[in-house]
Amino acid sequence: xxxxxxxxxxxxxxxFPYRQEIIEAIRQENLLVIIGETGSGKTTQIPQYILESFxxxxxxxxxxxxxxxxxxxxxxxxxxxxxxxxxxxGYSIRFDDCTSSKTRLRYMTDGVLLREATLDPRLEQYNVxxxxxxxxxxxxxxxxxxxxxxxxxxxxxxxxLVMSATLNVEKFSDFFNSCPIFVIPGRTYNVLINHHxxxxxxxxxxxxxxxxxxxxxxxxxxxxxxDILVFLTGQGEIEKACRDLLDQEANLNYRKDVKxxxxxxxxxxxxxxxxxxxxxxxxxxxxxxxYTRKIIFATNIAQTSVTIPGIKYVVDSGxxxxxxxxxxxxxxxxxxxxISQAAATQRAGRAGRxxxxxxxxxxxRESFEQMEKETIPEIQRSSLLGxxxxxxxxxxxxxxxxxxxxxxxxxxxxxxxxxLFLLEAIDDKGKLTRLGDEMSIxxxxxxxxxxxxxxxxxxxxxREILIIVAMLSVEEIFISPRSEEKQFxxxxxxxxxxxxxxxxxxxxxxxxxxxxxGYSREWCKExxxxxxxxxxxxxxxxxxxxxxxxxxxxxxxCRIKNEDKINDNNRSRKRHRRNSHAxxxxxxxxxxxxxxxxxxxxxxxxxxxxxxxxHYASARASDNEDIDANSSLLALHISSTSSLFPDNKIxxxxxxxxxxxxxxxxxxxxxxxxxSKVKIEWxxxxxxxxxxxxxxxxxxxxxEKNEGQENENDDDDDDDKFKAVTNIKIEENRxxxxxxxxxxxxxxxxxxxxxxxxRRASNSER
DNA sequence: GAGCACTGC
Numbered sequence: 001x002x003x004x005x006x007x008x009x010x011x012x013x014x015x016f017p018y019r020q021e022i023i024e025a026i027r028q029e030n031l032l033v034i035i036g037e038t039g040s041g042k043t044t045q046i047p048q049y050i051l052e053s054f055x056x057x058x059x060x061x062x063x064x065x066x067x068x069x070x071x072x073x074x075x076x077x078x079x080x081x082x083x084x085x086x087x088x089x090g091y092s093i094r095f096d097d098c099t100s101s102k103t104r105l106r107y108m109t110d111g112v113l114l115r116e117a118t119l120d121p122r123l124e125q126y127n128v129x130x131x132x133x134x135x136x137x138x139x140x141x142x143x144x145x146x147x148x149x150x151x152x153x154x155x156x157x158x159x160x161l162v163m164s165a166t167l168n169v170e171k172f173s174d175f176f177n178s179c180p181i182f183v184i185p186g187r188t189y190n191v192l193i194n195h196h197x198x199x200x201x202x203x204x205x206x207x208x209x210x211x212x213x214x215x216x217x218x219x220x221x222x223x224x225x226x227d228i229l230v231f232l233t234g235q236g237e238i239e240k241a242c243r244d245l246l247d248q249e250a251n252l253n254y255r256k257d258v259k260x261x262x263x264x265x266x267x268x269x270x271x272x273x274x275x276x277x278x279x280x281x282x283x284x285x286x287x288x289x290x291y292t293r294k295i296i297f298a299t300n301i302a303q304t305s306v307t308i309p310g311i312k313y314v315v316d317s318g319x320x321x322x323x324x325x326x327x328x329x330x331x332x333x334x335x336x337x338x339i340s341q342a343a344a345t346q347r348a349g350r351a352g353r354x355x356x357x358x359x360x361x362x363x364x365r366e367s368f369e370q371m372e373k374e375t376i377p378e379i380q381r382s383s384l385l386g387x388x389x390x391x392x393x394x395x396x397x398x399x400x401x402x403x404x405x406x407x408x409x410x411x412x413x414x415x416x417x418x419x420l421f422l423l424e425a426i427d428d429k430g431k432l433t434r435l436g437d438e439m440s441i442x443x444x445x446x447x448x449x450x451x452x453x454x455x456x457x458x459x460x461x462x463r464e465i466l467i468i469v470a471m472l473s474v475e476e477i478f479i480s481p482r483s484e485e486k487q488f489x490x491x492x493x494x495x496x497x498x499x500x501x502x503x504x505x506x507x508x509x510x511x512x513x514x515x516x517x518g519y520s521r522e523w524c525k526e527x528x529x530x531x532x533x534x535x536x537x538x539x540x541x542x543x544x545x546x547x548x549x550x551x552x553x554x555x556x557x558c559r560i561k562n563e564d565k566i567n568d569n570n571r572s573r574k575r576h577r578r579n580s581h582a583x584x585x586x587x588x589x590x591x592x593x594x595x596x597x598x599x600x601x602x603x604x605x606x607x608x609x610x611x612x613x614x615h616y617a618s619a620r621a622s623d624n625e626d627i628d629a630n631s632s633l634l635a636l637h638i639s640s641t642s643s644l645f646p647d648n649k650i651x652x653x654x655x656x657x658x659x660x661x662x663x664x665x666x667x668x669x670x671x672x673x674x675x676s677k678v679k680i681e682w683x684x685x686x687x688x689x690x691x692x693x694x695x696x697x698x699x700x701x702x703x704e705k706n707e708g709q710e711n712e713n714d715d716d717d718d719d720d721k722f723k724a725v726t727n728i729k730i731e732e733n734r735x736x737x738x739x740x741x742x743x744x745x746x747x748x749x750x751x752x753x754x755x756x757x758x759r760r761a762s763n764s765e766r
Numbered sequence: 767g768a769g770c771a772c773t774g775c
Contacts, residue, residue: 066772111775112774114775136773138773140775235769274772301771303772304773305772320772321770323771386775444775637767645767646767667770
């Protein structure tokens with residue numbers, strides 16, 4: 001039963017007056033863009049309007065960028081619908097499918113739909129697909145857009161709705177054949193925006209933390225009661241800002257300095273960032289004590305993922321910490337960069353959710369004008385390795401010309417193709433190999449999928465590799481406590497797990513010990529291990545194991561019964577005997593060699609007398625025999641969180657000639673995150689693939705274009721049709737781009753001619 | 767020689 005209060009609530013939403021109009025628009029259009037600000041009710045109501053008015057609609061899919069949104073929204077909607085969650089209304093996220101045969105409306109993460117699309121690009125089970133929060137432009141959303149365009153041609157009856165919060169959505173409409181845009185007026189309050197008079201954003205980079213604290217204090221002294229949200233970029237500076245503000249507030253004379261001292265007599269200060277433990281986060285959402293002002297220092301988490309109620313003032317530093325992938329070095333950089341105008345607007349909007357508010361920007365109006373209009377979409381600053389493999393799996397040949405709404409730099413696509421070739425997932429013509437086909441079944445980085453397949457078919461250690469791969473797929477396993485003495489203790493406890501070969505085996509040790517101790521909460525706590533992350537790793541391990549069994553990839557252990565039989569590095573084993581977890585119980589060489597089948601790409605050689613490393617392939621490519629003397633090479637450092645970090649004395653630097661790293665993160669220098677020792681003979685043969693790289697054409701356009709329908713051992717007609725249509729679309733796209741280039745060239749020539757004429761004319765005038 | 771935004775399959 002649906003209560004009267006629920007009906008009343010639904011009818012009070014800003015969207016409700018437009019119900020009939022929306023239903024009519026959806027009836028008429030099979031491609032439609034809908035704009036509605038947060039709080040308009042579009043996410044919860046529109047799918048229900050469709051359920052209520054379209055009898056022939058059997059199944060609706062709604063994507064969300066975040067898991068938590070899929071759960072909370074579907075819970076709310078099932079309540080409104082008057083049924084139990086998982087019946088008519090349900091959700092699907094990784095590891096948690098809360099739907100049944102009765103389900104007609106399914107909320108899910110965009111990643112889940114993308115995975116489904118790789119199996120069935122026609123999305124046959126759906127009558128309606130709604131891509132919600134499209135303005136966030138996640139990598140998954142952008143790939144879905146490209147695929148849905150083909151699906152629309154093959155299944156014109158499928159209703160595709162794109163929902164977004166920003167006003168700047170003509171781009172979406174343009175992309176989807178200039179489809180109509182439906183605008184739902186919002187209901188937000190005015191936010192008065194104060195720019196700094198003259199501060200240029202570039203000059204703020206070193207001072208914005210200090211200035212943000214000053215500004216928060218200024219607001220506290222001069223403005224009416226109301227909570228303050230301050231946008232900064234990272235954990236360290238947020239903790240510092242909290243301390244500084246409290247220090248400065250302690251020196252205030254409330255009667256003299258604080259204008260509204262009758263109403264505000266103190267402050268509470270909170271940090272909020274993603275790695276903060278959930279318990280600590282809770283106070284942030286609660287009302288502050290009476291007569292106190294709540295001041296929150298936040299990362300970008302408060303811009304999109306988390307809403308803090310009752311914010312009246314926003315302080316915007318103008319910066320964000322953003323990850324971007326550099327295809328020339330193969331590294332991720334995590335750098336502090338200026339935000340976009342759209343982000344600044346979104347941040348300011350956080351002050352007007354419940355009442356009119358004010359936003360203080362630490363930068364000038366001119367600086368705002370000079371910012372990028374929109375944040376660069378994820379797809380243009382990520383490695384496309386996994387994406388390209390998925391697209392190849394779907395039979396799309398010419399990825400360079402795939403119809404992306406904002407095409408990534410061709411360098412990014414070429415880089416992904418090269419890496420897939422080095423992983424032997426595609427052949428020298430850019431065609432998916434048998435190995436590549438097997439790799440694409442796993443929801444993993446292709447590097448890890450490759451290792452998993454190798455461990456099962458070649459190295460007979462898939463049981464252990466499954467664990468390590470799962471551990472590499474989750475975030476930080478170690479908890480770093482805030483107090484210094486606890487930090488020391490945590491460091492000491494961590495050493496119990498260190499393995500002399502490096503971090504891969506260390507991760508295995510931790511997981512095995514976690515299993516041996518029955519997933520005990522206490523056990524984790526004593527060792528400063530993050531139990532939530534370990535649980536996640538276990539879920540991922542189980543999911544991957546299921547996938548392996550399903551695809552006939554055997555699970556084999558390389559555990560060694562009689563320890564004395566192995567001749568691997570006896571000395572170092574003895575040295576660590578006191579650490580029960582670090583005893584070698586596995587055929588370490590097998591495990592690491594399996595990893596080297598992918599990670600030979602990330603092979604690094606040590607500097608002859610310093611604890612620095614150089615990427616081996618880059619060194620060879622630059623054709624310089626003396627690796628130490630090659631100044632153009634970027635030095636790679638060992639992360640302090642690695643078991644092989646020099647100070648840990650797990651291994652002598654002299655014994656560490658070759659390592660492979662799992663990834664590199666560039667902040668102020670390049671840090672290798674997870675590393676292990678490598679024997680050069682494991683990888684010598686594979687390194688030759690680097691040499692082949694110069695002579696292959698992986699773009700997959702010229703050779704195969706005329707081959708027509710490919711026979712790839714699957715006789716699914718629909719699938720072939722999808723491939724064919726997508727590939728035709730891509731071909732059109734390519735021709736269009738060439739045409740455009742030609743026109744641009746012609747225009748340039750014409751412009752030059754005009755200039756020349758003009759010059760001649762003005763010369764003759766003189 | 768010491769710290770790393772946010773998500774997701």
